[in-house]
Structure formats: C-alpha cells, structure tokens
Amino acid sequence: MDLHGLHVDEALEVLRSILAAKRKGRPSRNQRPYLTVITGRGNHSRRGVARLRPSIMDYLQRNNFRFTETHPGILRVMLKVNSRPT
Structure with missing residues (x-):
C-alpha cells in the first residue's frame, strides 16, 4: 500500500x-x-522533516502491530496484532 504523497x-x-x-x-x-x-522517507516534506513515516509508525505501535522497516520508508506490518503484555 503506497501512502506517500498523502497528508498524515x-x-x-x-x-x-x-x-x-x-x-x-x-x-x-x-x-x-x-x-x-x-x-x-520524507525527502519532499516541508523543510525535509518527515511527518508521515513517524505518524504511521506511532499509530502501529499504539495499536500493538508488529512491524519492521525493510528499506527506508517501507514498512512490513504483520497482520496479527500482538497481545498486550500484562
């Protein structure tokens, strides 16, 4: 899924x-x-500061998705949600 070019x-x-x-x-x-x-990677962002990548990563972390960055600006998101630790 290609999200770059969209607003956050x-x-x-x-x-x-x-x-x-x-x-x-x-x-x-x-x-x-x-x-x-x-x-x-945020190369075309205003002042070169990425906004989309950190926002997406934050959303995934807050919702307990496991993910890795396979290349700069490309995330592999596991579809099974991690269970919350007790």
Missing part, C-alpha cells in the same frame, strides 16, 4: 480501513501474513 490524516484513515478489512477477512492460502506500507 488521509494516510492514517486509509491505513486503519485497510488493516481492519485485512484482519476481518478470512486468510486465503495466497494471502501474505503481512502488509507492505510505503510511507516514503
């Missing part, structure tokens, strides 16, 4: 709806257990 609020709304749909549906044999999310 737009990108978060798209991400929320896609993640909800992916987690609700039954996984098929062909479906990957992760979602690739392209945020970009």
Whole structure:
C-alpha cells in the first residue's frame, strides 16, 4: 500500500480501513501474513522533516502491530496484532 504523497490524516484513515478489512477477512492460502506500507522517507516534506513515516509508525505501535522497516520508508506490518503484555 503506497501512502506517500498523502497528508498524515488521509494516510492514517486509509491505513486503519485497510488493516481492519485485512484482519476481518478470512486468510486465503495466497494471502501474505503481512502488509507492505510505503510511507516514503520524507525527502519532499516541508523543510525535509518527515511527518508521515513517524505518524504511521506511532499509530502501529499504539495499536500493538508488529512491524519492521525493510528499506527506508517501507514498512512490513504483520497482520496479527500482538497481545498486550500484562
């Protein structure tokens, strides 16, 4: 899913709806257990300060998604949510 070029609020709304749909549906044999999310690195952001990437990463952390940054500006988000530690 390519989010770069969107405003932060737009990108978060798209991400929320896609993640909800992916987690609700039954996984098929062909479906990957992760979602690739392209945020970009912030090179074209005002003053060169990335806003989208940190916002997306913060959202994922707050909602207990496991993710890794496979390349700068590209996140691999696991579709199974981590359980909260007690």
